[in-house]
Amino acid sequence: MRYRVGTRGSKLALAQTKRVIEKLKSAFPEDEFDVVIIKTTGDMDQKSRLDQIGSKGIFVKEIEEELLEEKIHLAVHSMKDMPDTTADGLIFAKAWKREDPRDVLILREAVSVDDLPKGAVIGTGSKRRKYQLLKIRPDLNIVGIRGNVDTRIRKMQEEEMDGIVLAAAGINRLGREQEITCYLEPDQMIPAPAQGTLALEVKADNIQLIRKLNRLSDQETDICVKAERQFLKQIGGSCHLPVGAYCKIQDEKLILRAMFGTEDGKKLAYTKVESTVLNKIEDSSQIDEICRQIAREAVEKIQIQLSHEE
Numbered sequence: 001m002r003y004r005v006g007t008r009g010s011k012l013a014l015a016q017t018k019r020v021i022e023k024l025k026s027a028f029p030e031d032e033f034d035v036v037i038i039k040t041t042g043d044m045d046q047k048s049r050l051d052q053i054g055s056k057g058i059f060v061k062e063i064e065e066e067l068l069e070e071k072i073h074l075a076v077h078s079m080k081d082m083p084d085t086t087a088d089g090l091i092f093a094k095a096w097k098r099e100d101p102r103d104v105l106i107l108r109e110a111v112s113v114d115d116l117p118k119g120a121v122i123g124t125g126s127k128r129r130k131y132q133l134l135k136i137r138p139d140l141n142i143v144g145i146r147g148n149v150d151t152r153i154r155k156m157q158e159e160e161m162d163g164i165v166l167a168a169a170g171i172n173r174l175g176r177e178q179e180i181t182c183y184l185e186p187d188q189m190i191p192a193p194a195q196g197t198l199a200l201e202v203k204a205d206n207i208q209l210i211r212k213l214n215r216l217s218d219q220e221t222d223i224c225v226k227a228e229r230q231f232l233k234q235i236g237g238s239c240h241l242p243v244g245a246y247c248k249i250q251d252e253k254l255i256l257r258a259m260f261g262t263e264d265g266k267k268l269a270y271t272k273v274e275s276t277v278l279n280k281i282e283d284s285s286q287i288d289e290i291c292r293q294i295a296r297e298a299v300e301k302i303q304i305q306l307s308h309e310e
């Protein structure tokens, strides 16, 4: 088969799409894969603050239309950029192995969060990153920044910020990991739901391609992403609100850390919940139920905390 693989045209999107194609090629040497670059609303409007452009999934709508019209067979996105509900007629293949889920700081001079001078200027457009950082260092001056990873690193230098926050996965995919100053561990900076994982989106009736993609999946990542995205969905999160969720499997249990807050960051709640021990023969509907359940428990705990802060 010859497959058309759609992606945004940013360096990061192209880098991750090329990696996906390499893995597919080595698993299915008889197939061919062509990259198709698709311009999205999000790529065309580089000025507006993301939370003001409004509609969710501005980086994915055009790509999903091409999938539905069968102009492309597969779309590669960052899962953390995907809205919590999938488009009708499309599905995600099971997740492949997650890369580094952490957020990192790129600092101009300081070597760690603690080392930053009082009132240091840090660029991020994400409320999740902003309020979690302020919780560790309330004196920091957080300013908005937009653009792809390269642009943000350049703006940090041009606009004389002391640093920026980015996802390790994106920097690694661009081969710029030597520029990372320090890593923020998930217990002090809960990553965005599904950070570090890719979304492999296909038309739901393309059974043959879905089967191929799923052969390369990683069960642990797939389960953890399901739990994190269930949390996002149930809490009613959007990119306007600070939402974080990070799940891992330890001693055969799911451990889900999550945070949620109000838009102004005045209220911020954190929780950590554990599932019961997973049974080795759990099938996918049981796994879905376990993920829904652990997410529900996290949402309940967070809602209780937020209501006590009234």
Ligand SMILES: NCc1[nH]cc(CCC(=O)O)c1CC(=O)O
Binding pocket: 078, 079, 080, 081, 149, 165, 166, 167, 168, 169, 170, 171, 194, 195, 196, 197
């Ligand atoms: N919002 C932009 C975005 N979408 C996906 C990544 C890379 C990390 C990932 O794929 O999870 C990034 C860059 C960043 O947040 O630093």
